[in-house]
Amino acid sequence: MTEERPAYPSLENRTARHRTLQAIGRDGTTTKPASGDCSDRKWPTYWITAASLLEWSDPYERIVDKENEPFYRWFVGGSLNAAENCIDRHLEERKNQVALRWEGKRGERRTYTYYDLYREVSAVAAALRELGVEEDDVVTIYLPKLPELPITMLACARIGALHNVVFAGFSPNALAERMQRLDSHTLVTCDGSSREETVINQKRKADTALASIEESLPTIVVDRLGSSHDMHLGGNQYDYDNLVEAFVGANVPPVPRKATDPLFHIHTSGTTGDPQRMTHATGGYLTGVAWTAQTVFDLMPGTTIWCTAGAGWITGHSYVVYGPLLLGATVVLAEGSLRYPDRYRPWEVIERNGVEVFYTTPGVIRTFMKWGESFPSSHDLSSLRLLGTVGEPISPDTWEWYYTHVGDERCPIVDTWWQTETGRVLISDRPGIDELKPGLVGRPLPGIEIQIVDEDGHELPPGESGYLTIDRPWPSMLAPLEGDRYWVLAEYWQAFSDPRADTWQYFTGDRAVIDDDGYVTILGRDDDVITIGNHRLGTAQLEAAITTVDSVTEAAAVAERTAGETALCVFATLEQGQQDRTAIRNAVADAVAEHVGEFARPTSVVFTPELPETYSGKTMYRLLECIVNDRPPTDSDTLRNPEIVGELTTIWNQE
Numbered sequence: 001m002t003e004e005r006p007a008y009p010s011l012e013n014r015t016a017r018h019r020t021l022q023a024i025g026r027d028g029t030t031t032k033p034a035s036g037d038c039s040d041r042k043w044p045t046y047w048i049t050a051a052s053l054l055e056w057s058d059p060y061e062r063i064v065d066k067e068n069e070p071f072y073r074w075f076v077g078g079s080l081n082a083a084e085n086c087i088d089r090h091l092e093e094r095k096n097q098v099a100l101r102w103e104g105k106r107g108e109r110r111t112y113t114y115y116d117l118y119r120e121v122s123a124v125a126a127a128l129r130e131l132g133v134e135e136d137d138v139v140t141i142y143l144p145k146l147p148e149l150p151i152t153m154l155a156c157a158r159i160g161a162l163h164n165v166v167f168a169g170f171s172p173n174a175l176a177e178r179m180q181r182l183d184s185h186t187l188v189t190c191d192g193s194s195r196e197e198t199v200i201n202q203k204r205k206a207d208t209a210l211a212s213i214e215e216s217l218p219t220i221v222v223d224r225l226g227s228s229h230d231m232h233l234g235g236n237q238y239d240y241d242n243l244v245e246a247f248v249g250a251n252v253p254p255v256p257r258k259a260t261d262p263l264f265h266i267h268t269s270g271t272t273g274d275p276q277r278m279t280h281a282t283g284g285y286l287t288g289v290a291w292t293a294q295t296v297f298d299l300m301p302g303t304t305i306w307c308t309a310g311a312g313w314i315t316g317h318s319y320v321v322y323g324p325l326l327l328g329a330t331v332v333l334a335e336g337s338l339r340y341p342d343r344y345r346p347w348e349v350i351e352r353n354g355v356e357v358f359y360t361t362p363g364v365i366r367t368f369m370k371w372g373e374s375f376p377s378s379h380d381l382s383s384l385r386l387l388g389t390v391g392e393p394i395s396p397d398t399w400e401w402y403y404t405h406v407g408d409e410r411c412p413i414v415d416t417w418w419q420t421e422t423g424r425v426l427i428s429d430r431p432g433i434d435e436l437k438p439g440l441v442g443r444p445l446p447g448i449e450i451q452i453v454d455e456d457g458h459e460l461p462p463g464e465s466g467y468l469t470i471d472r473p474w475p476s477m478l479a480p481l482e483g484d485r486y487w488v489l490a491e492y493w494q495a496f497s498d499p500r501a502d503t504w505q506y507f508t509g510d511r512a513v514i515d516d517d518g519y520v521t522i523l524g525r526d527d528d529v530i531t532i533g534n535h536r537l538g539t540a541q542l543e544a545a546i547t548t549v550d551s552v553t554e555a556a557a558v559a560e561r562t563a564g565e566t567a568l569c570v571f572a573t574l575e576q577g578q579q580d581r582t583a584i585r586n587a588v589a590d591a592v593a594e595h596v597g598e599f600a601r602p603t604s605v606v607f608t609p610e611l612p613e614t615y616s617g618k619t620m621y622r623l624l625e626c627i628v629n630d631r632p633p634t635d636s637d638t639l640r641n642p643e644i645v646g647e648l649t650t651i652w653n654q655e
């Protein structure tokens with residue numbers, strides 16, 4: 001496809017950027033020595049250029065320290081503050097430039113300049129202190145896409161507290177679990193939010209979670225719904241606006257944090273079942289995020305970026321909050337659904353705000369495709385100059401649609417591969433520099449070394465698919481707390497490692513293939529994780545919820561993809577003699593909603609006498625996925641019970 005059409009466009013005026021990239025990039029100095037060999041002296045020095053995008057309170061003494069292998073520590077000896085880097089240092093030059101444009105679901109609009117952010121972040125920081133939050137304490141944030149979400153994150157960062165953002169759609173149980181696991185000191189939430197015509201009582205969900213923790217944690221409540229919703233504050237609960245009013249004008253000097261100190265926690269599904277906490281360290285994370293915000297998203301001071309991810313996900317942390325603000329850009333935050341009040345909303349948001357960089361997921365683009373090109377074509381999208389996608393593989397036809405109907409065949413598309421654990425984009429084309437190939441995520445960014453390996457960890461040649469590994473540490477890599485190191489090691493480093501070998505090989509859990517030009521195609525996850533609405537959920541976590549229903553003995557959760565949307569489909573086996581299938585079906589759906597969240601409620605629950613299993617007793621998810629997605633089942637040779645495949649296909653088709 002690429003050979004037949006003229007080259008995809010480049011960005012112009014990139015000379016300065018080219019120079020930075022060359023300092024870091026594929027200029028010969030970074031050629032990889034032996035696989036995973038981190039002893040190459042030149043190897044870490046190019047990260048100096050990236051770190052110089054930040055303002056350091058104390059300069060670092062060493063770029064990297066490998067004492068705790070494989071957990072490299074970055075910019076040792078240096079200190080800095082994230083909020084100071086995102087806000088204070090811009091004040092001299094762009095105090096009155098817009099930092100954040102928010103659009104509410106009910107058509108409201110709010111704009112914050114960098115100076116506005118400075119004042120409100122300082123007030124919230126002072127309020128958190130007043131509530132007893134100290135450096136290194138954890139503050140859980142359970143808010144939908146409101147300006148108060150990034151503001152509270154930055155307020156935590158200002159005083160050296162660690163934020164733990166929990167997706168607002170999660171259930172009280174899921175919230176309580178995520179608070180307890182981190183011994184959260186304080187909670188920040190809101191009264192509620194409207195979803196299309198109904199109201200979701202967010203505070204009631206928060207109160208339920210708080211009650212189950214049995215401690216009266218200080219709680220700050222944002223009044224989102226105003227007089228349309230009665231907000232009752234209990235003991236130790238405070239109204240956000242009152243606090244801001246009480247503390248506005250407070251001078252809260254940013255607390256310098258060691259580069260190796262944690263900046264925040266965030267939960268990932270992991271593959272072992274329960275969601276796992278992941279931690280990022282201040283200096284490395286901010287360096288990686290600032291550098292990719294510049295290199296991949298081409299952000300400059302004043303660039304307007306709209307990333308549709310919620311701040312509860314790493315994408316929101318890195319490219320809604322930290323990356324853009326570190327570079328002095330303007331962030332657009334749109335509350336609510338992209339289809340409400342109607343399907344014109346995404347294009348209105350772009351037109352109204354003059355969005356230049358738009359970043360979303362293939363799932364969202366598929367939905368746009370389904371709605372049709374008349375929606376984007378009815379708006380002036382000429383402000384756009386760069387498009388991005390993340391979260392799952394994008395098919396070439398979806399890519400072409402995005403390129404043609406949103407990007408008007410002028411805007412490069414960056415297909416960015418990364419993970420919660422990597423903190424920032426690791427594999428992507430660089431706009432204006434690399435040739436774009438639809439459906440391929442491109443080559444690893446400068447300084448990143450990857451390999452595709454087989455079951456034994458041996459490198460595979462181009463064209464052969466295998467496991468994607470990262471073969472060198474990078475700033476912004478996961479920085480687990482000491483207590484998490486064992487499981488993190490087991491999950492990411494020991495897939496094939498010989499502990500005696502001097503190799504460093506991070507296992508991503510993805511399967512991929514590289515072509516002759518070094519471009520990577522991601523084939524999907526190898527582990528038992530499914531993505532719903534771009535939320536990575538462990539099947540084990542979902543199945544644990546499903547099997548809380550008494551009569552269900554075993555369950556498997558898989559993703560069903562219908563035009564543009566992913567739905568959760570459950571296969572379950574029942575105790576003998578269970579007749580009332582409708583009741584069980586409802587109970588299963590309710591259990592998922594209760595333990596995980598409404599957004600994950602399954603659309604179909606199918607009963608089966610057995611689940612397809614390997615000889616080692618592992619459920620064959622890929623086979624179930626074939627069945628629900630009407631693809632011919634593959635992989636059945638390694639099954640213990642191959643006869644179940646035909647039976648399941650029949651059951652599914654009758655549903």
Ligand code: WT7
Nearest residue numbers: 390391392393415416417418419420510522536
């Ligand atoms: C997993 C990470 C980090 C952003 C959002 C998700 C998949 C991510 C791509 C892409 C194909 C992708 C991988 C990865 N993924 N980006 N461009 N093409 N697949 O974060 O929840 O940590 O999920 O998302 O499977 O391992 P996450």
